[in-house]
Amino acid sequence: IFAKAPTEFPQPGQHLKKETKEFDLDQSLPEGSVLAKTVVLSLDPYLRGRMRDGGESYVPAFDKGKPIQNFGVSKIVKSANSAFKEGAHIYGTQDFSEYIVLSGDQLKGYKVLENKENLPWSYYVGVAGMPGQTAVYGLKQIAKLKKGETIFVSGASGAVGQLVIALAHSVGAKVIASAGSEDKVDYLKNELKVEVAFNYKTESTEKVLKANPFNAYWDNVGGETLETVLNTISEYGRIVACGAIADYNTPNPYGIKNSFQVVAKSLLMQGFIVLKTDIGDFYDVIPPKIASGEINPPKEHIVKGIDQGEAFLDLLKGANFGKAVVSLE
Numbered sequence: 482i483f484a485k486a487p488t489e490f491p492q493p494g495q496h497l498k499k500e501t502k503e504f505d506l507d508q509s510l511p512e513g514s515v516l517a518k519t520v521v522l523s524l525d526p527y528l529r530g531r532m533r534d535g536g537e538s539y540v541p542a543f544d545k546g547k548p549i550q551n552f553g554v555s556k557i558v559k560s561a562n563s564a565f566k567e568g569a570h571i572y573g574t575q576d577f578s579e580y581i582v583l584s585g586d587q588l589k590g591y592k593v594l595e596n597k598e599n600l601p602w603s604y605y606v607g608v609a610g611m612p613g614q615t616a617v618y619g620l621k622q623i624a625k626l627k628k629g630e631t632i633f634v635s636g637a638s639g640a641v642g643q644l645v646i647a648l649a650h651s652v653g654a655k656v657i658a659s660a661g662s663e664d665k666v667d668y669l670k671n672e673l674k675v676e677v678a679f680n681y682k683t684e685s686t687e688k689v690l691k692a693n694p695f696n697a698y699w700d701n702v703g704g705e706t707l708e709t710v711l712n713t714i715s716e717y718g719r720i721v722a723c724g725a726i727a728d729y730n731t732p733n734p735y736g737i738k739n740s741f742q743v744v745a746k747s748l749l750m751q752g753f754i755v756l757k758t759d760i761g762d763f764y765d766v767i768p769p770k771i772a773s774g775e776i777n778p779p780k781e782h783i784v785k786g787i788d789q790g791e792a793f794l795d796l797l798k799g800a801n802f803g804k805a806v807v808s809l810e
């Protein structure tokens with residue numbers, strides 16, 4: 482339950498609370514609706530932006546006193562809708578709740594997951610879900626990487642970063658990657674075979690980037706890292722403005738001082754909101770590539786049970802290692 486808007490990091494028990502309510506599993510359903518049991522829920526950094534006191538943004542603020550919402554996979558246990566059969570798994574934005582009832586109208590925003598590849602359901606909120614769609618869109622439409630080019634990826638071991646790396650390698654590009662712990666850097670080097678990986682907390686980003694020329698930047702973090710990139714990226718470089726997690730939990734965002742480099746170096750810098758993009762043939766392409774091994778199985782950070790305020794805080798502080806997922810399986 483969204484209890485209160487934080488000004489800095491959200492504290493479990495204070496800004497997010499757990500509530501227990503009776504739920505009638507035998508209730509009769511209005512025509513067109515379904516009753517479903519939640520299987521997995523996604524924890525994503527953008528949820529922090531919804532924890533606010535109203536106001537304009539690209540996503541609405543959460544309603545105080547109501548469950549927070551995010552992407553999830555649920556299994557239909559009872560149906561009064563012939564297009565959504567009992568036993569089917571559905572994907573969409575839902576309440577953080579163990580059981581949900583969805584009306585026919587709400588179901589218009591849901592997708593029945595066929596899962597012909599028999600992937601774990603958690604993948605559908607990660608590499609085969611919104612974060613995966615983010616990586617595919619930003620690389621194809623903005624970075625437009627060519628063979629032999631190099632891309633720098635920040636926040637590289639996370640949900641989006643992992644797939645950005647795999648897709649960059651698949652077109653023959655090289656990758657420089659940063660993350661915030663030695664474990665994450667080992668994973669980037671040894672599992673994802675990144676050409677240059679470093680810990681931005683213990684090594685100088687500027688030094689690494691000056692020593693390794695790069696043509697594109699995948700920005701997951703914003704702030705000081707973006708400022709360093711603007712000073713070091715090659716001419717005609719492309720910057721995919723995906724996120725700015727370094728600024729999400731502070732009332733005083735960093736504020737870059739060298740945006741003129743975009744002009745001076747003829748750079749292209751473009752942001753996007755994946756939810757407003759056309760995901761095209763994503764579901765026909767990405768799940769089969771995961772099943773065939775062309776894309777590595779994702780690293781996941783799975784926590785069990787609905788009451789996961791602590792896990793959300795971990796995600797915002799970097800204590801997650803891989804895609805953060807709440808499992809109710």
Ligand code: NDP
Pocket residue numbers: 525526527611612615636637638639640641642659660661662665701702722723724725726727728753754755756796797798799800801802803804805
């Ligand atoms: P991750 O799985 O990468 O988790 C967040 C990671 O961010 C943490 O593990 C941590 O890793 C890193 N981080 C936290 N604080 C900082 C900081 N101050 N400086 C640098 N890194 C930090 O999350 P996602 O892959 O789900 O999301 C990555 C980014 O993409 C986010 O900014 C998110 O908002 C954005 N996004 C944008 C979308 C769009 O439509 N534009 C859609 C989806 C995501 P570490 O230990 O390495 O610091």
